[in-house]
Amino acid sequence: MIRRTLALRVFKMSALAAFVLVVGTAAYATALQPPEGRKIRVAVVLTEGAVVIDYAGPWEVFSNVHIGSGSMGQQMPFDLYTVGRDRNPIHTAGVMKPGMTVIPDYGFADAPDPDVVVVGAQSGDDQLGPWLRKAHAQHALIMSVCTGAFKLAQAGLLDDKSATTHHAALQRLANQYPRIAVQSSVRYVQSDPLILTAGGLSSGIDSALHVVELYYGPKVAQATADDMEYQGQGWKTNAGSGQPTQVQATIPLAYRDRETLWQGMFHPAYPKPEPELPMVLHLAQVEGQYRATIDVPSESTFGLPLDDVRVDRGRLHFSLVTDDGPLDFRGTITADRISGNLTHGGSVTPLTLSKANSPPATLQ
Numbered sequence: 001m002i003r004r005t006l007a008l009r010v011f012k013m014s015a016l017a018a019f020v021l022v023v024g025t026a027a028y029a030t031a032l033q034p035p036e037g038r039k040i041r042v043a044v045v046l047t048e049g050a051v052v053i054d055y056a057g058p059w060e061v062f063s064n065v066h067i068g069s070g071s072m073g074q075q076m077p078f079d080l081y082t083v084g085r086d087r088n089p090i091h092t093a094g095v096m097k098p099g100m101t102v103i104p105d106y107g108f109a110d111a112p113d114p115d116v117v118v119v120g121a122q123s124g125d126d127q128l129g130p131w132l133r134k135a136h137a138q139h140a141l142i143m144s145v146c147t148g149a150f151k152l153a154q155a156g157l158l159d160d161k162s163a164t165t166h167h168a169a170l171q172r173l174a175n176q177y178p179r180i181a182v183q184s185s186v187r188y189v190q191s192d193p194l195i196l197t198a199g200g201l202s203s204g205i206d207s208a209l210h211v212v213e214l215y216y217g218p219k220v221a222q223a224t225a226d227d228m229e230y231q232g233q234g235w236k237t238n239a240g241s242g243q244p245t246q247v248q249a250t251i252p253l254a255y256r257d258r259e260t261l262w263q264g265m266f267h268p269a270y271p272k273p274e275p276e277l278p279m280v281l282h283l284a285q286v287e288g289q290y291r292a293t294i295d296v297p298s299e300s301t302f303g304l305p306l307d308d309v310r311v312d313r314g315r316l317h318f319s320l321v322t323d324d325g326p327l328d329f330r331g332t333i334t335a336d337r338i339s340g341n342l343t344h345g346g347s348v349t350p351l352t353l354s355k356a357n358s359p360p361a362t363l364q
Contacts, residue, residue, distance in 0.1 A: 039079040043114035054120025054145040061208035119148040129155040145204035166200030175303025178253040185242040187234035209235035259284040262353035
C-alpha cells in the first residue's frame with residue numbers, strides 16, 4: 001500500500017510537470033499592451049558580479065526598437081535604466097580580475113516602477129527579492145537570463161512553474177528548487193504571462209526579442225533583429241541544442257521525506273585549518289539506488305549532484321567531476337557519522353560529517 005501510494009504520488013507530480021512543460025512555452029505567450037501616454041520602463045538589475053552579456057544583450061534589443069514616425073526619441077518606445085542596491089559602483093563579472101565598473105542609475109528604494117525587469121546572472125542583494133515581488137505584484141514582466149533564474153526562484157516567483165537557466169546550472173536549479181519544472185534545450189520559457197526565464201548568455205537576446213514581439217508583433221521584432229544584425233532564430237523557434245526535456249531532481253520531491261542530511265566542514269587547503277567550508281550532504285535511496293547532492297553555502301553552491309553514489313555494508317563512496325579534475329570520496333557510514341577521505345588532484349583530505357535532524361533548507 002505504501003509503495004502504491006508513493007508511485008501514485010510520483011505519477012501525479014510527473015503528469016503535472018509534463019503539463020507545465022507543454023503549457024510553459026505556448027499558452028502563456030499573450031500579447032502585452034504598452035502603457036498609455038508614456039514609454040515602457042525597463043529596469044535592468046545590476047549587483048556585484050553581473051554578467052555583461054546577460055544585461056547588455058537585452059539592453060541593446062530594447063534600445064534598438066523603433067516604431068511609428070517622428071523624431072528618433074518618439075520612435076523609441078522603451079525607456080531603460082539600471083537598478084542596484086544603491087548608486088555606488090559595482091564590478092561586473094571578470095575572469096582573472098573584477099570586470100568593468102558600472103554605476104546603477106537608481107537604488108531599489110527609489111527606482112521608478114518598472115514595466116519590464118531584466119535579471120541576469122549576478123551575486124544579488126537582500127533587497128532584490130522583496131523588490132522583485134513588489135514589481136510582480138504591480139504586474140511588471142520579469143525576465144531572467146542565465147542563472148538570474150535563481151534570483152527569481154529565491155523570491156518565490158517560480159514555484160510550481162516551468163523555467164530554464166544556463167545549461168550547466170539546470171540540474172542545480174532542479175535540485176535546489178524541486179517545485180520548479182526545469183526545462184533544458186530551449187532558449188527561454190514563458191513561465192507565466194508575466195515571467196520569462198532565458199537560458200545562458202545570448203539566450204537573453206532571444207528572450208528580449210520575444211518580449212518585443214509580445215508588445216509590437218513579429219515584424220517589429222524582426223526589424224529590431226535586422227537592425228542589430230542579429231541572425232539568431234531562437235526568439236522565433238525557441239529551439240536550443242538537443243531535445244527539450246524536463247530535468248528531474250537528483251532526489252525527487254516525492255523522496256525528500258526519506259532524505260538524510262549530513263553536516264560538516266571541508267578544509268580545501270588541508271592540513272591547513274583555514275579556510276574551512278561548511279558542507280551539507282543530502283543522501284536518499286531512490287528506486288533502489290542511492291543518490292546524493294551537496295551544498296556549500298559559503299560558495300553559493302546548492303544541490304550539486306554527486307556521481308557513482310554507493311552505500312554497501314557500512315561503506316560509502318561518491319565522486320564528483322570538477323573544473324580542477326575528479327574528486328573521489330571513500331569512507332564509512334554509521335547511523336550518525338560519515339568518515340573518510342576525499343582524493344582530489346593527488347591530495348587526500350579527511351572529511352567527517354555528522355547526522356543532522358533539520359529538513360532541507362529549500363523545503364522549510
